[in-house]
Amino acid sequence: MSAIGSLERSGSSGAVAAQVAPKRRVRDRIFETARQLFYRHGLRAVGVEAIACEAGTNKVSFYRSFPSKDELIAEYLRDQCKVYWQWWDGCVAPYAGDPRRQLEALFDGFVSLTCKDSSRGCSLGNAVIELPEGSHPGREVIEQHKSEMRERLRSLARQIGARDADELGDTLLLLMEGGYLTRLTFSSDGPIRSAAKAVRRLIDSHLAPEPTAHPRKKRA
Amino acid sequence: MSAIGSLERSGSSGAVAAQVAPKRRVRDRIFETARQLFYRHGLRAVGVEAIACEAGTNKVSFYRSFPSKDELIAEYLRDQCKVYWQWWDGCVAPYAGDPRRQLEALFDGFVSLTCKDSSRGCSLGNAVIELPEGSHPGREVIEQHKSEMRERLRSLARQIGARDADELGDTLLLLMEGGYLTRLTFSSDGPIRSAAKAVRRLIDSHLAPEPTAHPRKKRA
């Protein structure tokens, strides 16, 4: 591994990015490169030398910008959170006041985003598998993020007036996480395609008049 | 799956396992140790030296039993499949002929197993995140396994008489994978607790007389 698709890749010396914008700093190039490589190949599979090299610089400059690889990872994860909530808010904003539409829009967006060829699931979710149990500075970022996802989904379920809002919210979280994970195994025609319909079913079920009562139709 | 809860664990040197059975071979000890370490810490985080040492032997004996670490990983994954289907069949067997009860039992078993302290989710699902894209011999094991999970769930959904069996099966797969993945972030009171109820809801929804029609109750 670490072959790595080579993005623009310059020869060796810097003096490449100067084109138009205010001369992208090394730090920014490194971070941007790290984001791509981490997402595509995983945290442990990508070394700092590979990142620096791919960013058109070297390891020394890397360590002038970041105290350690672990800290870069933590910062990467924090950045991913930010991006994630921007996406979330963008899905939800057009339907303010209609939590059901918000949930549906969220999952529609989720499906179409996660089915894209470039998707490799959820960076935060993937990271938790690669990070050693306790210590790593990235762990708490992940845990905090997933807790917030859970809380937001539960909150939307509450706003909808679901009979058991926490259960509905948690079920939706399961659906979402399952979608992310299966994206790595199945190609774009994976089970995630069913997520959008499932959400609607689940909401209906939680809104229906009686509590999932007797329609137990004993299979013919 | 794979109990993993640290079995006997000996001091350091071999000469331990001889107790009663026909003198457990080095290969078996290595494999057993690898199973535990891989599951607990991940594939990349565990080196062959660590495995050999923990098994009370050394790297040389390791390479006399296994051609390479990658091959060991592939074999580990194959073994995990076997264990998994044994567990699955054990859940389902008591309710032969009643696919709905089978699905419910499966998910009840899934929840209680995955909530155990020793659980670190699905070894196959975790592995897919750690394995480089194409080449690794373990990849096809994982893909084949996940495809079979999907197929079995769809089949059960079909037997139930679900209106859209493929959709139901896929949704259940999402739920399951989501449960495995969230297990790594949340402790035992995570969203997976909702999986058992969600299954029943989804089945009801797929069995209900009309297609999720009008009960659209616009949140009062």
Added chain:
DNA sequence: GCATCGTGTTACTTACCGGTAACACACATC
């Protein structure tokens, strides 16, 4: 008695990894 098999031991190679030291150079600003 001899060969083979399974295993242990020590030592090694090659490669990579995260991280650092020391030095050089170009440019921008005062």
Added chain:
DNA sequence: GATGTGTGTTACCGGTAAGTAACACGATGC
């Protein structure tokens, strides 16, 4: 022109990884 800042370069450290060579030893079986 001096100074400082940002950057590149070369070389290195200590650690660990996967994988191998050569040798030793005890048990088993012919």
